[in-house]
Amino acid sequence: xxxxxxxxxxxxxxxxxxxxxxxxxxxxxxxxxxxxxxxxxxxxxxxxxxxxxxxxxxxxxxxxxxxxxxxxxxxxxxxxxxxxxxxxxxxxxxxxxxxxxxxxxxxxxxxxxxxxxxxxxxxxxxxxxxxxxxxxxxxxxxxxxxxxxxxxxxxxxxxxxxxxxxxxxxxxxxxxxxxxxxxxxxxxxxxxxxxxxxxxxxxxxxxxxxxxxxxxxxxxxxxxxxxxxxxxxxxxxxxxxxxxxxxxxxxxxxxxxxxxxxxxxxxxxxxxxxxxxxxxxxxxxxxxxxxxxxxxxxxxxxxxxxxxxxxxxxxxxxxxxxxxxxxxxxxxxxxxxxxxxxxxxxx
Numbered sequence: 001x002x003x004x005x006x007x008x009x010x011x012x013x014x015x016x017x018x019x020x021x022x023x024x025x026x027x028x029x030x031x032x033x034x035x036x037x038x039x040x041x042x043x044x045x046x047x048x049x050x051x052x053x054x055x056x057x058x059x060x061x062x063x064x065x066x067x068x069x070x071x072x073x074x075x076x077x078x079x080x081x082x083x084x085x086x087x088x089x090x091x092x093x094x095x096x097x098x099x100x101x102x103x104x105x106x107x108x109x110x111x112x113x114x115x116x117x118x119x120x121x122x123x124x125x126x127x128x129x130x131x132x133x134x135x136x137x138x139x140x141x142x143x144x145x146x147x148x149x150x151x152x153x154x155x156x157x158x159x160x161x162x163x164x165x166x167x168x169x170x171x172x173x174x175x176x177x178x179x180x181x182x183x184x185x186x187x188x189x190x191x192x193x194x195x196x197x198x199x200x201x202x203x204x205x206x207x208x209x210x211x212x213x214x215x216x217x218x219x220x221x222x223x224x225x226x227x228x229x230x231x232x233x234x235x236x237x238x239x240x241x242x243x244x245x246x247x248x249x250x251x252x253x254x255x256x257x258x259x260x261x262x263x264x265x266x267x268x269x270x271x272x273x274x275x276x277x278x279x280x281x282x283x284x285x286x287x288x289x290x291x292x293x294x295x296x297x298x299x300x301x302x303x304x305x306x307x308x309x310x311x312x313x314x315x316x317x318x319x320x321x322x323x324x325x326x327x328x329x330x331x332x333x334x335x336x337x338x339x340x341x342x343x344x345x346x347x
Contacts, residue, residue: 013071013114016078017046017107024050024085034168036112038122043111045165047172048081051098059177060317061185062105062310063169066127066247068113068120072271072292072302073188077107079303080310101318104176109165117288121165124150125157128243130166131250132159135204135242145244156245166247173251182263182320186313187248190271191291192240194278196305199237199268201248206238208343210256213325213334214265216341220334221323222312229308236342237268263324267313269306276302 021030027050034045051057062080064073084103087094108114112122120126129145139145145156157163162170177183187201198219202209209215219234248266255264276283276293283289293299316323325331 013065013074013078013108014043014111020078020082020085021046021048023082027085027088028081033172034164036122036164038112038115043115045106045109045111045168048105048107049102049176050084051102052100053102056181057100057102058317058320059102059104059180059183060314061173061177061183062103062107062188062313063109063185064106064188065108065110065114066165066169066187067189067191067291068110068116068118069288070119070188070190070291071114071288072190072273072299073269074108074114075299076188076303076306077105077310080307081105081107083307097315097318101314103314104172106169106172109169112165119153120150120155121163123157123163124155125163125166126154126245127163127166127169128247129154129156129245130163131170131245131247132162133204133245133249133253135244137206137242139242139244144242154243169247170251174254178251178255178258178262178264180262182317182324184265184313184317185248185267186310187266187268188271189268190273192270192274193272194275195233195272196231197268197270197272198232198234198309199270200235201237201246201252201266201268203237203241203243203246204249206242208335208339209236209238210252211265212236212338213331214263215267216334216338217323217325218265218316221316222309225312226308231305232309239342263320269309271302 021028029049030046032044032046035042036045062077064077110121110127113120116122135144142152142154145154146152147156149155177185200209200215252266273291276298277290280295283294293302325334
């Protein structure tokens with residue numbers, strides 16, 4: 001089914017997703033738990049699974065398009081899934097890996113915002129400010145989230161009410177990630193800085209995140225495995241700014257209250273779109289160009305740039321028992337290393 005709805009670039013992503021579902025028939029398990037009404041159209045929000053169906057399988061969750069104008073997040077996830085589908089027909093090592101781990105992917109969470117080329121959803125709500133979580137201490141206004149008006153950026157929406165897209169993401173994570181012995185999430189964004197960053201979402205506080213030791217351990221095995229793959233800056237998000245209403249804070253706080261020996265590690269890939277603008281200053285005159293690579297050769301480069309990272313996250317989820325620091329003494333060592341690196345050695 002095709003969806004003739006402007007702007008054309010948005011339809012391209014939706015058509016690419018539907019083509020992927022056709023190509024991956026028999027491998028991908030897909031359902032459409034939400035439709036967003038917009039200008040007489042019903043826009044589907046797809047959830048895709050592949051890999052192990054074992055009830056205790058570790059899960060790697062991948063999410064894109066939470067901010068509609070950040071199309072590149074959806075694009076890199078679709079490119080990676082396309083690669084997995086192609087490889088699964090011949091790559092025995094991948095076939096074996098998918099017997100051990102499950103992938104859950106929402107590649108286009110804010111389908112209405114993507115169609116409208118807006119950060120917010122069609123109701124004017126910034127989904128990453130929408131959760132009922134308030135930051136501690138000073139938070140810059142309105143960047144940290146505001147409830148004054150949807151006409152202003154970073155609008156949080158109504159108190160204690162999740163938007164349909166936010167509610168879907170929360171429900172998917174609750175049912176398909178938080179109940180597993182181990183799960184991690186990678187949420188793909190763009191629009192900040194000159195470097196690609198991997199953030200540990202703990203946007204509500206400038207204190208160290210509860211999963212600091214686990215994040216440091218993951219950083220260590222990535223750097224040891226790919227010593228020349230040095231363009232990611234891995235750090236706590238709060239070193240840059242804090243926000244109200246972060247969906248990953250909301251889910252992680254819920255996990256801490258109910259974890260019962262399970263592990264859930266949320267991360268954000270924040271692609272450094274300012275570098276794309278620096279290399280092509282004409283993008284300054286295009287709102288879309290502030291968040292996405294425009295030149296075809298640069299888009300291709302970005303689409304292949306993160307495949308190694310996604311494959312690594314998938315393998316890290318499958319082999320979590322081999323690297324995750326679970327003994328308290330080991331966790332203390334990793335946590336202290338993180339404190340010394342990012343929090344001036346505070347206890």
